[in-house]
Amino acid sequence: MPSTQKKEKTEVEKEKSMILQKEMIGKLFKELSVANETGKKVVYTFVPGNLSELILAFDMLPVYPEINALQSGMRKKSGDYIREAEKFGHSEDVCTYVKCDIGMMLKGNIGPTGEKIPNPDLLLLSYTGCFTFMKWFESLEDLYPGVPVAMIHTPYQKDGKITEDMTQYMVKQLKEEVIPKMEKVSGIKFDETKLKGILENSAKAEDLIVKIFDTPKNVPSPIDAYFAGVYYIGPINIGFRGTSEAVEYYSELYKEILERVNKGLGPVTPEGELKDEQFRLVVEGPPNWTSFREFWKLFYDYGAVIVASSYTKVGGMYEMGFRHDSDRPLESLSEYCMTCYTNLNLPQRIDLLEKYITDYHADGFLVNSIKSCNSFSAGQLLMMRRLEEKLEIPVGFIESDLVDPRYFSYANIKNRLESFFQMLEQRKIILAQ
């Protein structure tokens, strides 16, 4: 099938939101690089179930190992880091985010902006859905002996609901484990009024995020909710949730996207604007980072737009109605952790994907199965079959990895996608008859 997209100049014009985002991220890594001099304390933690607001309330700085790993993947550094971790004893089966992160630390812990990331003052293990988090932080404990660990255990949504007991179980951990350790490390007393102000900003940013990820319901979709979506969720996932900068960034981004909707424009991509939307897809699973641009282009070349994805919800499921709530500060922090995508059971995930396919008028459903991520990969074939039976839409399955370049096979993925797009094309013809 021929490409429907005309090649355009590869330069992407910088919009105000992109400039704001770059400034925010640059500022965070700058602050981290001078943390030893300024005395700011540093917390290593995870994106799903992150307690950004509490970290901000104690004037500490967050480090997200998964973000460093994916950034290393995009900058083609992850292969070396993974090899370093394998030499250190981590097996081939270990999640490559873990190996990339450990390898980066072993090689001097230089972050994505080229500045050194300081050692942690606190390891905040928010255990939300993925068992690897536990093993990952055990490794960090070995690498940074003596650094205190605060663990918060998030109960899994086994029955698909959150009970008051589950919330109170988490609130107790916040009060008895997390907050006392943060007070001790930071030397700052917990100030609930300050936390409430931060939570108000979180809710404002969450309202905007929901509106932004709602815009692909337009035809054509003004954004790609997967490939561009991962940039959009950056600030809210790396510690800016709760800041006024995040509210400003998402307000600006939403304004820019609405302008695209009003002009009937398609998504901005690294290849230029996608002008001829052919296929609307829902994708399950994280993207490949080591060949991110080539991967995106495979979709662009066929006029395929991702209108919704589960991966962009990994740091929070705000469209299901959850908001951080300044009237229930610790309760809402707890409920946030429990509503993360990685904490949902399989039927909940299938229902969610079905809703995306229906609400966003998707033509097909695609799984990108990640070799080293058991947390996402478990059950994906079942999800695919259920959705295929129920909605009678074409489904596709490709395999890659997060940051291990050895597991991105361009030719294989291209072949599978071509067959998938042919199926979608055939279905369009049949439906038009």
Ligand code: SF4
């Ligand atoms: S297995 Fe998947 S969810 Fe778990 S840490 Fe690795 S990438 Fe994240």
